[in-house]
Amino acid sequence: DTAVSQTPKYLVTQMGNDKSIKCEQNLGHDTMYWYKQDSKKFLKIMFSYNNKELIINETVPNRFSPKSPDKAHLNLHINSLELGDSAVYFCASSQDPGNIQYFGAGTRLSVL
C-alpha cells in the first residue's frame, strides 16, 4: 500500500487548460503539503493544510487552488495553465507541522 499517492503521474496539456492533481495519504497524518520542483530541483512549498485548515499559502498565483475535503486528501486545481507551470508537483504529509514528511512519487506536468 502506497503511503502517499498522487494522480496522475504524468500530465501533458495545452496552455490555457484547467487541470487537477489528486493526493491521498493513508498514514493518518494531520498535515498535508503541495510542493513545486523546477528543472533545477529547487523545491518550493506552495500550500499546507493542517486538519483541513490552510496554514501555509505561499506566494502562488491564484490560478492555483488547493482543496482538502478531509484530512486524508489534498487536491490541487490549476486554472489557465501557463508554460511556466511546467514542473514536477509533489504532495507530502506529516504527523504535524515541522515533523518528518512523506512524499508522493510526483506529478510531472508539461504545458505545451
Place this chain on the structure above:
Amino acid sequence: SQQGEEDPQALSIQEGENATMNCSYKTSINNLQWYRQNSGRGLVHLILIRSNEREKHSGRLRVTLDTSKKSSSLLITASRAADTASYFCATDNAGNNRKLIWGLGTSLAVNP
C-alpha cells in the same frame, strides 16, 4: 524564503569512498532533516536531528549538528552506486508556521 544551503552542489566519488555534504541555515531551528531523492522519484526522509542533539547515526549515515555555527553535515560511509541521488536538508524553524525550509540540494554521483 529558502535558507538552507547545501554544499557542495555536486559531488562525484568512487564506490567505497565516503561522501560528506554540508548544510548551513540562518535562523533558530527546532530540528533539521535530511532527505534523499533518486532521479524521477519523491523525496525520502533519512534522518531528523533535534536542536539539542549533536550527532545521530543510521546505518552508514552520520549526521552532525552545530547550532553555534548553524550548520549540519551528512556523512555517507562506504558509498555504493545505489547512493547516487540528490540530498536535501530542511530546517524546521521556530515559529513560521513550522514549515520546513529546504536547501537547494547536493547531487551525489557514486561511480562503480
